[in-house]
Amino acid sequence: MRFWRTLFQPLGRFHYKKIQVMITLSFMFITIITVLLVSVMLYNKFSKSSEENTFLNMGQIIDQVNLNLEFYVSGMKDIFEVVEESIGNSSQLTGNQLESRLNTILNTREDLVSIALFTKSGELVLNTPSIGMRPNSRLPRQGWFEAAQEHPGLLQFSAPHIQNVFKSPYRWVVSMSKEISYLDHRIKKKGILAVDINFRTIDELSKRVSLGKKGYVYIIDGLGNIVYHPQQQLIYAGLKYENLEPVLNYSFGSYMDDSTGEERIITIKTVQPTGWKVVGVTYADEIMTTKKDINAFMLWFLLVMLGIVLIVSVFVSYRIAKPLRNLERSVKKVEDGDFATIIDVSGAYEVEQLSKRFNLMIRRIRELMDQIILEQEAKRKGELEVLQAQINPHFLYNTLNSVTRMAEMGRKEEVVTTITSLSKFFRISLSKGNNIISVQDELEHVRNYLIIQKIRFKNKFQYEIEAQDEALNCMTLKLILQPLVENAIHHGIEMMVDEGFIGIYSWIEDECLFIRVTDNGVGMSEEVLRGVLTGRSRQESGSGVGVRNVHERISLYYGTPYGLTFESELEEGTTVTVRLPIISKPEIHGNGGQP
Amino acid sequence: MKIKKLILRLSVMIILFISAGFCSSSIDLRAEEESVTLVSMIVKMDHGDYWKTIKMGAEVAAKEYNVKLDFMAPANENDYKGQIALMEQSIHNGTDAIILSASDYMALAQVTDQASYYGIPVLSMDAEVASAKVKSYIGANNYEAGQKAAERLVELTGTEGEIGIINFVKGARNADQREEGFMDYIARFPDLKIADIEYCGSDERLADTLTRTMIHEFPNIKGIVALNAEASIGAGKAIDELGYGGKTKLITFDNPPEMMEKLQEGTVQAMVVQNPYSNGYLAVSSAVQLAEGNSIPERFDTGTKLIDLDNMLWPDNQKLLFPFIK
Known part of the structure; x- marks a missing residue:
């Protein structure tokens, strides 16, 4: 049912550029052209050869009839000569000998009707079979008699006529007649010899001849x-x-x-000794009938072929076009935003492959889109946190508190150092809104932080900052070290009894930029260490810019291979290593650095 | 699953191809088929050369037009009741057309109307029937034939004396018309008396007897006309045997072979010859036309010819007198 509905669907929504329509039309076109070409060629060939055959056959048949007739006529002529010879040679006309001889001759052929000899005035001399003459037959005026007299010594064939000489039934005969000499009582006389033959043999010869269904042969x-x-x-x-x-x-x-009224082809041949003509008649429309037959056949052939091709091509094109249409529909759904679409198209191998690949692609796109959403979310959060870090009110408050105390105590120099460092610290923090700053600035930023913290913590720790010159010229995300140092102070050194040490080192190794923050503080247990990057043990104190956040920002900006690695041992200290790509200064444009 | 589908599709295609093949072959079958027309031909008598010749002509046409010909006749030409029975039988058999040569002009009228009522077209051949339903008449102009015979007889006998008529069936339209034509012509000559009119019922022997009686009764009879083949044969035989050959002039109708001999021997002076072969042929071919629903002319005059010793061997007349080759 569904197949048939779709079969006729093109009629409803016809569009000539559709694959189904295109395939169907081209199928039809090719078939029509081919069938037409073949038909025309076959038709020409058939009709031509049938015409030629007709003429050839006709000629051959007429020739055959002609040959038979000539054979027949020459046989009759021979018989006439034998009769003439026997009469001419016999001295006694009334004798039994001649009569029996003539009888024998007459009996050899069924179609011999009579043999008769007449005087030139038309009186009967002898005849076989000997039957009395009919009265009023006007013999001397009959055609065969006159012809023989007019052409002495030449054998004459008469036209068919009714034998009207003897008292035998009236019959149609052809007379062979000739003026001959005979001996009557030793006197040489001239007479007319007539041998009558009936039509039976000629009939038999001609009756069986047929030229086509209606054609025939006649003889005149x-x-x-x-x-x-x-x-x-x-x-x-x-x-x-x-x-x-x-x-x-x-x-x-x-x-x-x-x-x-009908077109007929007449073929003529003349039978030699008699001047008779064998005429063959063929009806032209019989040749045309053959043509018509071929025509009709071709027409049906064409129609049936077209029908089959139409059905087959619609079917085939439907089979080809249907999966493509399904595919199109699915793609359209995707286009409309439905990424959950899964194409399940069966059909040609190519189409199956296409749909498989398409499915893969959709899945990949979906994954990427999810990823993008997550990343964007994280980025936003990170940025917000950076923004907070830039202002860092807690730190500002603590520092200002320390300054106030120092000012009260009259420690003028320390106040100046602290304020100067704070100013530098904030300048670099803001750094005109750029996200990316040079390593040198970052180190400077953390140095100022450390100066302030050192004063605040009353020289509870020492610090050291060292960097390779190449490393200094590299670019980095800003404010990544400060949280690490803050972490080191608050969680490592603050709880220490002894004097702490914080070391910051930057170098280039294996095409990567490394910055390491190391302290000799209390260290972290492995459990805590594991929690640091996953964010499970979030510091309850501090500026709030978490270590995890630093790590996330780095990996978001530069990709997964980059970020933080922690090494820590309880009572020994913690080392955080920042791994960054090498990006030299001129490549930086704005804040949109690509990993 | 897929293989199953494939097989299904293949078989559908094969069926399509085969049916295409059948389509083309069925055309040929239709062309071969041709309808056979049933034609009944009811004539006056089941024997006699004249009727045999008609039958031959009819058979040739039947073969030509694919007709199943039913040739029927009573044994006796007087037997119009037999003809009526044959008509009824033909109507009952549901023939496509009837060709009737009515023995009686009036008696067969009713059954002819009946055939027409059943939608069977009726053609009259040779002798008409008194029905307006008859589609066509095929045969000689019998009145004219009678006049031709009279004209020649008058030439032979002169315009005074006694002459006799041997007719065949009183009431048969052709017999009556011939007689009428003959009488009308003779009526121009007041001194020429019709001595006697006899009806032989198409019986040669009766015709013979009647002729002998006539000659006995009217020994000076100058001429006799015999109005059909059987009457002619009987009259010829009587005149010959009585030795009146040449003395009593004899005009006959139709051309049985024995009458041709009599013509040559001088017993018969002339004969009026019809065209029975043509009658038979034309009647059947016209019946086919009628059965196919075509219209045909109301009359086919197949003509008559007066044959005597002088013109009997003219080639055209040979063909008319002896239409058969064997």
Whole structure:
């Protein structure tokens, strides 16, 4: 059901650039062209060869009939000669010998009707079979008799006529007649010898000949009398008509005749000794029928082929286009923002692969988007915290408190140092709003911090800052050391009894910039150490800019390989190493440094 | 699953192809099929050369037009009741067309109307029937044929004396029309008397007897006309045997072979020849046209010819007199 609905769907939403439409149309186009070409070629070939065959067959058939007739006629001529010889050689006409001889000859051939010898005035001399003459037959005026007299010594073939000489049934015969000499009582006389033959053999020879379904063969004599015609009776009765005039003008060859209203091909051959003509009639529309048959067949073939191709191509194109359409629909969903879409398209291998890859891509995009969201969130938080760190009111309050105390105690120099350092500290903290500052500034920043803290903590610790020159020129995120140092003071040194030490070192190693903050404070237990970076043990005191935050900021800005590493041992101290990429000064533009 | 689907699709395609093949072959079958037309031909008598010739013509047409021809006739030409029965039988059999040569002009009218009522077209051949439902008449103009015979007889006998008529069936339209034509012509010559009119019922022997009686009764009879083949054969035989050949002029109808001999021997002076072969052929071909619903002319005059010794061997007349080759 669904298949059929989609099969006819293109009709509803027709768009010629659709794959389905394109495939269907090109299938159809190719098929039509091919079938048409093949049809036209076959048609031409078929019709041409069928026409040629018709003419060839016709010629051959007519030739065959002609040959048979000539053979037949020459046989008859031979018989006539034998009869003539026997009569000419016999001295006694009335004798039994001649009669039996003639009888024998007559009996050899079924189609011999009679043998008769007449005087030149038309009186019967002898005949076989010996039957009495019919009265009023007007023998001397019959055509065969006259012809023999007119052409002495030449054998004459008469037109078909009714034998009207003897008292035998009226029959259609062809007479062979000739003026011959015979001996009557030793007197040489001239007479007319007539041998009558009936049509049976000619009939048999011609009847079996067929030219196509309707075509036929007929025979006429030199004057246009019909010797044989398959519809002879109808023609005699005047119900049918054969256009003989043009036939008489040709002795051989072919022409087209449309006297009967139908186009017919007439082929003519002349039978030699008699002047008879064998005429073959073929109906032109029979050749056309073959053509029509081929035409009809071709038409059906074309239609059926088209039907099949239409169905097959719609089917095939549907199979091809359907997964693509599904794919398109899915992509559109994604386009609309639904990243949860999973494409489950089956179909051609390519389409399956495409959908698989598409699924992978969507998943990756989804992951990336999640990641971006998280990162953005962290960044914002970090920035906020940096902002807080810049102001750091707790530190400011403590420091100002110390200054007040020092001022009260009249420690003028210390007050000046503290205020100067605080001023520097805040200048670098703000640093015109840049996020990225040079390592030198960062170290300066932490140095000022340490100066203030050292005064505040009454020289409870010593510090040392050392850096390679190359390291000083590198860039770093600002305010990453201060939290670490703060951490070291508050959690490492503050609780110490002895004097503390904080060391800050910066160097370049393995294409990375390292900054290390080390203290000799109380250290951390492994448990605490593990919690530092995951943020589980958040310092309850301090400025609030956590160590974890430093680590996150670094990894957000520079990527995962960068960040903090902690080494700590209880009662021994803690070392925090900051690992940063080497970014030299000129590459920095604004605060958007890329990892 | 996939293989199953594939097999399903393949089989659908194969079915399509096969059905395409059947489509093309069924066209050929349709072309071969041709309807056979049933035609009943009811004539006056089941024997006689004249009817045989008609049957031959009809059979040729039947073959040509793919007709199943049912040729029927009573044994006797007088038997119009037999013809009515045959008509009823044909109507009952549901034939496509009937060709009727009515033995009686009036008696067969009702059954002809009945056939027409059942939607079977009726054609009359040779002899008409008194029904307006008849579609067409195929045959000779019998009145004219009678006049032709009379004209020749008058030429032979002169304009005074006695002449006799051997007719065949009184009431048969063609017999009546021939007689009428003959009489009308003779009526121009007041001195020429019709001595006797006899009806032989298309019985050669009866015609023979009737002729003998006529000659006995009217020994000076100058001429006799016989109005159909059987009457002619009988009359010819009687005149020949009585030795009146040439003395009593004889005009006959139709051309049975024995009458041709009589013509050559001089017993018969002339014969009026119809075209039975054409009648049979044209009747069947017209019946086919009617059965197919085409209209045909109301009359086919197949013509008559007066044949005598002088013109009997003209090639055209040979063909008319002897339409058969064997």
